[in-house]
Amino acid sequence: LVFTQYVEMARLVARHLATAGIPHQLLHGGTPVREREEMVRRFQSDDADRVPVFLLSLKAGGTGLNLTRADHVIHLDRWWNPAVEDQATDRAYRIGQTKPVQVHRMVTRGTIEERVGLLLKRKRSLADAVLGRGEAALTELSDDELRDLVSLRPA
Structure with missing residues (x-):
């Protein structure tokens, strides 16, 4: 899971991943509910169509999702409220999580x-x-x- 507070930053990362041939998907506030549900299904899936990298805007993806397939959570930029970051990280720490989860915060x-x-x-x-x-x-x-x-x- 890769969280950023800026959708444009997520789009930059998405372009980089596409160039590198890494399957990914981007969820932001403008993502329709049906598409959002399908993205979660693909990320959580054991199927061949599983998408291993899930880019999420902090506000749209930080609540209400169970993403226990994740074993890494990356915060590309920091939010002023630590609870918002914690809540986003908790998308991976849900009932059903069987792996240790590593949290990375990118800071220059x-x-x-x-x-x-x-x-x-x-x-x-x-x-x-x-x-x-x-x-x-x-x-x-x-x-x-x-x-x-x-x-x-x-x-």
Whole structure:
């Protein structure tokens, strides 16, 4: 499964895969429901018409699909909300998954992707501290983390 938030990026990858002769399919928000269902069937299939690479826009493919045939999930670009990425990754972690799943996040050093990755790491850490360990977790936050948690920001 290859997730990107940009359909045009998925199309670039699709062209590259086509040039290399690698079977693939692309699901995005404009994909009709019947075609979407057929894509899922082809990806999950044991048949000769199985498509091994499934390109998905993060919004259209990140929810409501069971894609347990996947054993690799690739995030080409990062989304600001770690839960959105996690939900997309979870398309492979469904009932019926029998293989280990490897998750890859493509990040180039010195780019905005690297900065988004650091921001996501901080958000995950803060969410784990607040939600994951109960009330005592708040006492373990630094002053800066507490200030960030309760600060009002313009909309």
